[in-house]
Structures are given as C-alpha cells and as structure tokens.
Amino acid sequence: MIYLDNAATTFPKPDIVYDTVMNVMKDFGANPGRSGHKLALKAGRGIYDTREKLASLFNIKNPMNIIFTYNATDALNLGIKGFLKKGDHVITTAMEHNSVLRPILGLEQKGVKNTIIKCDQKGFVDLDDIENAIEANTRLIVTTHASNLTGTIYPIEKIGALAKKHNIIYMVDAAQTAGIYHIDVERMNIDLLAFPGHKSLLGPQGTGGLYIKEGLDVIQMKEGGTGSKSHELIQPDILPDKYESGTPNTPGIIGLGAGVQYILDKGIDNIMKHEKELLKLFLDGLKLIDGVKIYGPLDPEKQAPVVSINIGDEDSSEISYILDNVFDISTRSGLHCAPLAHKTLGTLERGTIRFSIGLFNTKKDILSTLDAIKKIAIEAM
Ligand SMILES: Cc1ncc(COP(=O)(O)O)c(C=O)c1O
Structure with missing residues (x-):
C-alpha cells in the first residue's frame, strides 16, 4: 500500500x-x-x-x-x-x-x-x-x-x-x-x-x-x-x-x-529536504504525463508536499477510487474543505485528486504512483 x-x-x-x-x-x-x-x-x-x-x-x-x-x-x-x-x-x-x-x-x-x-x-x-x-x-x-x-x-x-x-x-x-x-x-x-x-x-x-x-x-x-x-x-x-x-x-x-x-x-531541515526531494520527483514526473492538469505553483520551493491534479475530463472521485482499488494508492478526491480555493482554481465543480507526501514515503512510492497515473491517463485518452 x-x-x-x-x-x-x-x-x-x-x-x-x-x-x-x-x-x-x-x-x-x-x-x-x-x-x-x-x-x-x-x-x-x-x-x-x-x-x-x-x-x-x-x-x-x-x-x-x-x-x-x-x-x-x-x-x-x-x-x-x-x-x-x-x-x-x-x-x-x-x-x-x-x-x-x-x-x-x-x-x-x-x-x-x-x-x-x-x-x-x-x-x-x-x-x-x-x-x-x-x-x-x-x-x-x-x-x-x-x-x-x-x-x-x-x-x-x-x-x-x-x-x-x-x-x-x-x-x-x-x-x-x-x-x-x-x-x-x-x-x-x-x-x-x-x-x-x-x-x-x-x-x-x-x-x-x-x-x-x-x-x-x-x-x-x-x-x-x-x-x-x-x-x-x-x-x-x-x-x-x-x-x-x-x-x-x-x-x-x-x-x-x-x-x-x-x-x-x-531535525526539521532533514525532514523538509526529504519531502522536497520527493515533491520534486513527483512534480517533474507529472509534467511529462499527457492529459494531466497540475494545479498550484509546480515548484518545490514554493509549495508544501501537497499536489492537486485532474486527468482529462475524468471525475476526481473515480480516479481516486481506481488508485485505491487497482493500484493500492491512498489519495483524496473532491473539494478538500476549501471551496473558495477551488473557486480560485476553477475546480469547484469537479474537485481535484490530491496527493500529499509524508515523512515515511519513499522514492519508490513516488515512481510507482507516477506509473499508475500514466496508465490511468492513457486509458482516459
Ligand atoms: C489548512 C488546514 N486547516 C485546517 C485543517 C483542519 O485540521 P483538523 O482536521 O486537525 O481539524 C486542515 C485539515 O486538513 C487543513 O488542511
């Protein structure tokens, strides 16, 4: 998992x-x-x-x-x-x-x-x-x-x-x-x-x-x-x-x-460094996948390890469900209790799929997740 x-x-x-x-x-x-x-x-x-x-x-x-x-x-x-x-x-x-x-x-x-x-x-x-x-x-x-x-x-x-x-x-x-x-x-x-x-x-x-x-x-x-x-x-x-x-x-x-x-x-510096490295790996990988819309700064120096995306025209809950049930990856979909933030991004109707990295995540977790997103994006095209 x-x-x-x-x-x-x-x-x-x-x-x-x-x-x-x-x-x-x-x-x-x-x-x-x-x-x-x-x-x-x-x-x-x-x-x-x-x-x-x-x-x-x-x-x-x-x-x-x-x-x-x-x-x-x-x-x-x-x-x-x-x-x-x-x-x-x-x-x-x-x-x-x-x-x-x-x-x-x-x-x-x-x-x-x-x-x-x-x-x-x-x-x-x-x-x-x-x-x-x-x-x-x-x-x-x-x-x-x-x-x-x-x-x-x-x-x-x-x-x-x-x-x-x-x-x-x-x-x-x-x-x-x-x-x-x-x-x-x-x-x-x-x-x-x-x-x-x-x-x-x-x-x-x-x-x-x-x-x-x-x-x-x-x-x-x-x-x-x-x-x-x-x-x-x-x-x-x-x-x-x-x-x-x-x-x-x-x-x-x-x-x-x-x-x-x-x-x-x-040490906070070591924790921050680890999470920023994983965030960079994730953002760099996401940018290469066709059909993925990434929201936010797209810059590990300007963003905490939280990334929201959508894939094609797919429903965010549907993608989150597939990630969980087919790939065993836990994410959150929908509106994330921040309606005005969604209004700002233009995602109030469909929400987003949110990936949030933690201290115990590894590079392997991120690479496997990118792989899963790639497969879902290909299916969705
Ligand atoms: C920015 C922000 N503020 C407040 C909260 C509320 O936190 P809690 O669930 O601990 O009440 C959250 C929860 O996700 C959050 O992300």
Missing part, C-alpha cells in the same frame, strides 16, 4: 508514538492535574513534557501559553471566536480551509465584519492586497501557512511584519506545515498559532493545539473542572487551565510528545 493522504492525517507514525500511547494507558493512565497520587502526577508531567517540546519546536517562550485542543479546527475556532468581538474587522484569504472560513463567516451574525482577499490561480496572495484591506477596526489577520489544496506557501514572516506594523494580531493556520517547515512565533510575529497534532507532528488523532501570545485577551469556549482553584465558581484565569476544562486526551497528548521528539531528533 502507498499512503499519499498525509495532508489529512499522517500514516504510519513512528513506532515510538504507538508504544508511548499504549504505555501511558497501561502504566500510568490516571487523570492528570486532579488527584495528587503518583500516577496522576506522572500523567501531568507527561503532558507538560509535550508542551515543552512543542515550545522548543515553535520557539515559544512559555510552554503554558500552549493550549491543547482536539485538532486544528478546535484551535482555529478558539482563536477566532475567542478573540474577535462585535464591531471588529478580520482579514483572511480565499485559499483558507473551511475551519478558518466558517468560524469567520459565522461571526458575521455577531457583528464581526470580514474581508476575504482573492488569490491568483496558483494560490498566491498579494501582500499589498492585505495591506489595502486594513480598516480602522481591523483587529485580526488569519492566513494559512500552506494551502491544503495546492500546497502554495504563504510568506508568513512578511505578513507577520505587516500585521505588527499596523498593530493587528496575526493568526497562522499551520495545519499543513507544522513538523515540516520552520515556524518561529517570535521571529515571524505570530500571535496565535493553530496546529494539528495528527498530521506532520506525527501524533495520534484527537490532538492539536493553539499558541496564544502572552497577554492576548481570548475568551474561553468552555468552562468546567480544571483541577485548579476548585473553591472558585468562575473559570480560573491562569493558562492553560482557562482553556483546558475537563479530562484531557492524556495518552494522545503524551503520544504527540513522542512524535514531536522524533521530529526534534531528526
């Missing part, structure tokens, strides 16, 4: 992640931050270790400013809905995932205005367009770091500088880049960073997080037991407790820590 759906969730994970999840459950699967016995303390320490590792990966000064969530969507909702208030204006782009667009459009009913910046056909955004959209009440800019449809990489450091210049908070959706590309919240002026744990950070599903810059006023989405200040009837104001009510996903979070440690040991 060749797995090329890593943009949805990475698979497989390093063995240490499987072992860690299992060992947490078997050896000390108690409730962290509540009771004071040895097992509970060990569980709490394990969760804190994951915070520290993530802080080291993203250059976050205080690990307590990382809030654990169940996925990137959860983190995006908390950051967007928790920060924006009636009368505010928010700027975002047409290449965003529905997990950014839907919370922002949902806030229209609550009196939050938005501007969605159009992108070019390769998915790039023009910084001047962002700057020109700024209004007196613009409080937030939200952009992806890389499109989940075309892989198009956004210049987040430049957007961060622009936001800082205008005293606007900048939120980055790092769903497609965390664990592959360097992210430095200090250098890049990122105030809110949403990331999934289950994609390139190599953790289990049910994990993700939001970094909230020190002092930023973000309202919590839920209230409840935190194990701290239990005598008070109002939600504690300390981080991360303010946002982390209820029993957490302890095995998942500590498993995510094992994934992040694997990345720190391997």
Whole structure:
C-alpha cells in the first residue's frame, strides 16, 4: 500500500508514538492535574513534557501559553471566536480551509465584519492586497501557512511584519506545515498559532493545539473542572487551565510528545529536504504525463508536499477510487474543505485528486504512483 493522504492525517507514525500511547494507558493512565497520587502526577508531567517540546519546536517562550485542543479546527475556532468581538474587522484569504472560513463567516451574525482577499490561480496572495484591506477596526489577520489544496506557501514572516506594523494580531493556520517547515512565533510575529497534532507532528488523532501570545485577551469556549482553584465558581484565569476544562486526551497528548521528539531528533531541515526531494520527483514526473492538469505553483520551493491534479475530463472521485482499488494508492478526491480555493482554481465543480507526501514515503512510492497515473491517463485518452 502507498499512503499519499498525509495532508489529512499522517500514516504510519513512528513506532515510538504507538508504544508511548499504549504505555501511558497501561502504566500510568490516571487523570492528570486532579488527584495528587503518583500516577496522576506522572500523567501531568507527561503532558507538560509535550508542551515543552512543542515550545522548543515553535520557539515559544512559555510552554503554558500552549493550549491543547482536539485538532486544528478546535484551535482555529478558539482563536477566532475567542478573540474577535462585535464591531471588529478580520482579514483572511480565499485559499483558507473551511475551519478558518466558517468560524469567520459565522461571526458575521455577531457583528464581526470580514474581508476575504482573492488569490491568483496558483494560490498566491498579494501582500499589498492585505495591506489595502486594513480598516480602522481591523483587529485580526488569519492566513494559512500552506494551502491544503495546492500546497502554495504563504510568506508568513512578511505578513507577520505587516500585521505588527499596523498593530493587528496575526493568526497562522499551520495545519499543513507544522513538523515540516520552520515556524518561529517570535521571529515571524505570530500571535496565535493553530496546529494539528495528527498530521506532520506525527501524533495520534484527537490532538492539536493553539499558541496564544502572552497577554492576548481570548475568551474561553468552555468552562468546567480544571483541577485548579476548585473553591472558585468562575473559570480560573491562569493558562492553560482557562482553556483546558475537563479530562484531557492524556495518552494522545503524551503520544504527540513522542512524535514531536522524533521530529526534534531528526531535525526539521532533514525532514523538509526529504519531502522536497520527493515533491520534486513527483512534480517533474507529472509534467511529462499527457492529459494531466497540475494545479498550484509546480515548484518545490514554493509549495508544501501537497499536489492537486485532474486527468482529462475524468471525475476526481473515480480516479481516486481506481488508485485505491487497482493500484493500492491512498489519495483524496473532491473539494478538500476549501471551496473558495477551488473557486480560485476553477475546480469547484469537479474537485481535484490530491496527493500529499509524508515523512515515511519513499522514492519508490513516488515512481510507482507516477506509473499508475500514466496508465490511468492513457486509458482516459
Ligand atoms: C489548512 C488546514 N486547516 C485546517 C485543517 C483542519 O485540521 P483538523 O482536521 O486537525 O481539524 C486542515 C485539515 O486538513 C487543513 O488542511
């Protein structure tokens, strides 16, 4: 089997992640931050270790400013809905995932205005367009770091500088880049960073997080037991407790820590190099196949390892089905939860077939996939 759906969730994970999840459950699967016995303390320490590792990966000064969530969507909702208030204006782009667009459009009913910046056909955004959209009440800019449809990489450091210049908070959706590309919240002026744990950070599903810059006023989405200040009837104001009510996903979070440690040991530069090499091999091969339409930058320096194509006039789901059932290659077809991005590319009607490369893919995987696409394209002509 060749797995090329890593943009949805990475698979497989390093063995240490499987072992860690299992060992947490078997050896000390108690409730962290509540009771004071040895097992509970060990569980709490394990969760804190994951915070520290993530802080080291993203250059976050205080690990307590990382809030654990169940996925990137959860983190995006908390950051967007928790920060924006009636009368505010928010700027975002047409290449965003529905997990950014839907919370922002949902806030229209609550009196939050938005501007969605159009992108070019390769998915790039023009910084001047962002700057020109700024209004007196613009409080937030939200952009992806890389499109989940075309892989198009956004210049987040430049957007961060622009936001800082205008005293606007900048939120980055790092769903497609965390664990592959360097992210430095200090250098890049990122105030809110949403990331999934289950994609390139190599953790289990049910994990993700939001970094909230020190002092930023973000309202919590839920209230409840935190194990701290239990005598008070109002939600504690300390981080991360303010946002982390209820029993957490302890095995998942500590498993995510094992994934992040694997990345720190391997080095982001080595991971990026491997994935870029495979991406180049794939793009170079695709360009030679007649009948294949490739979307996006077609340049490994400007695109994350995510490639969308169509073949002839064939339906994208049909091709994805053939890849799975005839060639044993896992891909995703359809609209990829990014309707405005498809509108930008002109693929809103038929969708695309998306191939997303991960750390454990090999050159052989890519060559076999190119071979399969060639055979399908010949049949389709
Ligand atoms: C760019 C982008 N943002 C947000 C999300 C949502 O991530 P999650 O599934 O972890 O909620 C995804 C998922 O694919 C994504 O690609």
